[in-house]
Amino acid sequence: MRVTLKDIAKETNLSVTTVSLVLNKKECRVSDSTRSLILETAEKMHYYPNQLAVGLVKQETKTIGLIIPDISNHFFANLALGIDDEMLKHDRNIILSNTSDRPERDLKSIQVLRSRGVDAIILAMASNIDRTYIPSYKDLINDSPIPIITVDRCNPALNCSALKLNNKKGAYNAVSHLLSLGHKNIVCITGPANSDSTQERLAGYEWAYRDAGIPLPKKYVFHGDYLRHSGNEATKQILKETDATAVFAFNDLMALGAYHCLRQEGLSVPDDMSIVGFDNIDFSDMLEVPLTTVNQPTYEIGREAAKRALLEISRPEAEKQTISFEPHLIIRKSTAKPR
Amino acid sequence: MRVTLKDIAKETNLSVTTVSLVLNKKECRVSDSTRSLILETAEKMHYYPNQLAVGLVKQETKTIGLIIPDISNHFFANLALGIDDEMLKHDRNIILSNTSDRPERDLKSIQVLRSRGVDAIILAMASNIDRTYIPSYKDLINDSPIPIITVDRCNPALNCSALKLNNKKGAYNAVSHLLSLGHKNIVCITGPANSDSTQERLAGYEWAYRDAGIPLPKKYVFHGDYLRHSGNEATKQILKETDATAVFAFNDLMALGAYHCLRQEGLSVPDDMSIVGFDNIDFSDMLEVPLTTVNQPTYEIGREAAKRALLEISRPEAEKQTISFEPHLIIRKSTAKPR
């Protein structure tokens, strides 16, 4: 059995109250002599408080729930790191919940984490949420007794603060860069059609063309699934069906697939084909031809989400807020003038 | 305020005891009618138990602490995933603690997690632990009231179960492969000199040479720090100072650095130089020349660590155990006969 307040009280012949007061550094009352006596015996007996008990009475656990699709994904790992670093500063811990991108697990996790008394939840929702799930999310999130902050992915029906990259602007930047190099026929490799980010990036693509006053190519949408292989396949199709001079892959993994396909075909990047990615994962600057890509400040988003959670914990009446991060195009070697 | 047992008791005109009994599925006692009444009102009122309270009385929180150096590192992220997946099956959650590879944070985290009542801790210690820290680790870990399982890194002075890859064997396999291709002059790019894994892999290297009855090269140790850049620098040095035909990098990141250096010098892999890595990170098979490397079954190690933790929770008297994972060399395109 661990050492408790009671043990220390007994040892020092003082009351539990006094011990508690001292150990919680409430300066008031208590003489210096008792104070130091208590401090010493606590030290000696290796006392440390039972946070379960503290949490039970204070109704606050100094604990935050983090729900994400896949911790092994570079994006979410960095997000988690940002959150944890920020929480550490505030002596809070995070309880991790990995959903394998399954909506029903999002919902279950929210319940479980609440059961565990977390003070707030940071949620990166599953990507493939079909309509039928939305009401359940709404039930759980709108009017939640604790703050819930969504990151990366959100849904307009949800009444909660949200932090995410301005995907549309990111895509706009990427495509504008290609257009300004002189490319006219730029094609996309998208993510899953029903994902928010795909829609937003596609809108950014079209916006860039409109803005430049250049007509859209006849066919420019090639579907991928955010995994590398799909980038490879889509590129094959692109080579067969179009005379595109540039490819905008909606993430770096698919851009990598495109590289592979082009190499197989004996084509060179960027001489035969320019490529832009999205995400700026670690490896995009370690490639033989470093990849031009849109940076996602994942770690920063994590930190800001943590800060926002903290704020809403201390001020539950605070207005829900949507915080948008501005994308930044990193120009490397995979883009050049068409020849 | 959340719905409590008491609320349900009041609503149904039953006692808290009965409600608790039913909701915990203790089949005994209780008539079918009261049972269903309770079940229904619990459902209706959206009751879910306060795990803090449960934990307090049961002295078990169904919660596991995970202490790792860096969740954004592919290795630890996969480890965490394995652990979480396994824990999910057993309705347990993990509390994450990121240490930035700082030993003092390891120690602090152990305390904090205990304070939070975790039932066990899985610990991947900081890599740069100098002697002065060992006693503190011993104090905290040996005779810990809860099981502590170390993964990846351990220390012989610690009395706890440990899971890790057989690094020596991994290095042996890698170097034997190169030797069998006909390479005689194979050099290493190591990790930090004071790290366990570096020592073990170096021993494996030498073992392979001994085993093959081939004399060791005059100079074969080049120091790196497990980061990419150091692989690049070491390779420059290797080209200048040796006539090696193969490089064994102690991790994939440094192997990547070696690739870059060789390309800069206009040399080709594997024609001019064979390269073997260690870890098998995602990207090692996405390179222009896919990397031959030693696989670490990180996810599996995580799952096994979780299982071990569970076992020691249920049987605290169980003998501490050291579990070694057998490495597996993945032969890709970066190794060939010397020419």
Next chain:
DNA sequence: TTGAAAGCGCTAACAT
């Protein structure tokens, strides 16, 4: 078949 009461370890309002 059901309930009362004690207690897990702690905090905080209220005495003294």
Next chain:
DNA sequence: ATGTTAGCGCTTTCAA
């Protein structure tokens, strides 16, 4: 300056 008491939400003996 210090102690008494109640209670956070739950489980669990023991009693009815």
